[in-house]
Amino acid sequence: MEENSSADRSLSEVIQRCYFEQNPIATIVVGKSGEIVLANRQLERLLRIDRGDLASVSPLSLSLLFSGDPRQMIGEMISVAGRGRVYLEPKTEGWKKADRIAFDVTPLTLSDRKKVDYVLLSHCQYDQYTAKMAKLTTRQAALRWETAREKNIRDQLEREYVELEEFSRMAAHDLKAPLRHLFTLMNTLQSDYGEVFPDEAATLLNFAEKSARRLHSLVSDLLGHARCGKQSLSLDTVSVEQAVHWVERDLIEEIDKYAGTILTPTVDACIRADRSLLHQLLQNLIGNALKYRSPERAPVIHIQLDPEEGRLTVGDNGVGFDNSQKEKIFGAFQRLPSTSHIEGSGVGLATCQRICQRHGWKITAEGEPDKGALFTVTGIEMAEEEVKPPTETDCGSPIYLVSGARAETA
Structure with a gap:
């Protein structure tokens, strides 16, 4: 009888351990002193640990897996056993410091005692999900x-x-x-x-x-x-060389008056642009170069187009400006201290920036006092179509001059 009773208890323990191990919920049994009695495979996965590494640790305390004092944690578990849950902070690799894991607490008592001997902690997956x-x-x-x-x-x-x-x-x-x-x-x-x-x-x-x-x-x-x-944006295939020629025609009086020279692009490439707005952009930049010319030399304006990079540059040998002011010059009504004695509205370059923004281009400026300025327009879309000959209307009517004290139409 005693042998059968012992065998029955052993079989019962094996069955219980099998159920415990196969439990799909991460589960751990903890003694009153905070020692870990049992832990199943799901807990191993939850905490990202290898139980084999913990086998040689003695005693295997709850404080190895969670932050806090074991006795204080056990006291809290016993106080809520059977009717609540606790939140433990894992200290294993892969968890953040502020992370908490919720466990439902179930009291475990021996058959001949009424007080809690162990507590069963079951991972509250729903609580974590919520x-x-x-x-x-x-x-x-x-x-x-x-x-x-x-x-x-x-x-x-x-x-x-x-x-x-x-x-x-x-x-x-x-x-x-x-x-x-x-x-x-x-x-x-x-x-x-x-x-x-x-x-x-x-x-x-x-x-x-x-x-x-x-x-x-x-x-x-x-x-x-x-x-x-x-005005609505009407994109067309435009020859930059032709556009410069039309602007040069409009500014011929100022160019002749100051003995200016405009060096046109060496490559006659075509771009996709609104013809009238491109005309105004070039007219403002060239007119700006004539306005801020150096009193010591005739103005020379060089215009270059890089088809491979989609970049247009307009440079001059005028009075230039301090490079630290290069962002300020595109603001409306902004006048640099070094050029405040020169007549102007302070709107021309702001208009240039707006035209570039309408096309999806970007305009930047570089300058050096008494050496000149260089304006660069990037993001230009090149075109390979045949250029339609421009007309007076295509080139903008009216186009207002920025340079000089007068305003005319093209």
């Missing part, structure tokens, strides 16, 4: 809120930008009528009473006329700046 989903949902909600916030800010900026563009266009347009009237009055004064004006009055009238022309130039530049941002 925690991860809650964390993910919180992140998604925060991301949606941030996306909506950015969209509202972007929409508001776009509305304000459109309103500002419309205001600039209307203000510039409404200023042209009184300016024309002012020119008419000054011309009448000059023609009818110029001979009887004293020298001082004639000088003052001349100053007034120059100021009016500067204002007219500024208004024209503002209109051109606003127009290049609103």
Whole structure:
């Protein structure tokens, strides 16, 4: 009888161990002192450990796998046994410091005792899944809120930008009528009473006329700046050499006046661009080079196109600028201290940047005082189609000059 009873107990233990080992939930049995009695294969996978490496460790304490004082952990487990769960911080490789694993706690007592002798910890997979989903949902909600916030800010900026563009266009347009009237009055004064004006009055009238022309130039530049941002983009195959030729024709008076030279591209390649906006871009850059010429030498403007890189450069031998100011010069109404004595609206290069942005190009500037400036446009799409001969309308009408004190149409 005793032998049969012993055999039955051994068989029962084997069966229990088999069920314990095959349990799909990570499970561990811990004694009251924090020693690990049993741990199944799923716990090994959960904690990313090899039980074989722990076989030689004695005593095998709970503190080897989890952070904290074993007795304190066991006390917490016994206090919630049968009705709650504990959260343990794994200290094995692959886990972050703030990670927690949830375990349901089940009390284990010997048949002849009523107090807890061991606790069975079962990994609460649902709790872990719920925690991860809650964390993910919180992140998604925060991301949606941030996306909506950015969209509202972007929409508001776009509305304000459109309103500002419309205001600039209307203000510039409404200023042209009184300016024309002012020119008419000054011309009448000059023609009818110029001979009887004293020298001082004639000088003052001349100053007034120059100021009016500067204002007219500024208004024209503002209109051109606003127009290049609103007009639809009509891409065409354009010869850069032809485009430079048309700009040279429009600026022939300034070029002859200052004995300037324009060196055109050595390679007559074609690009994809809006013909009128490209005309305005080149006219602004070349006009800028004539305006900021050096008083010690005749202006030389060299234009180069690199078809392989899709890069266009416009350089000059003018007064140049400090390279630390190269980002500032593309701002509207920005005037560099070194060139503040030269007349200008401060809108021309801002318009160039806007034209490049409309095409998906990028414009940069490099300068050196008293040596000159170099403007580089990159990201240009080359074309291999046959070039359509440009017309007056194709080259832009009206195109407003940035250089000089006057504004004309091409």
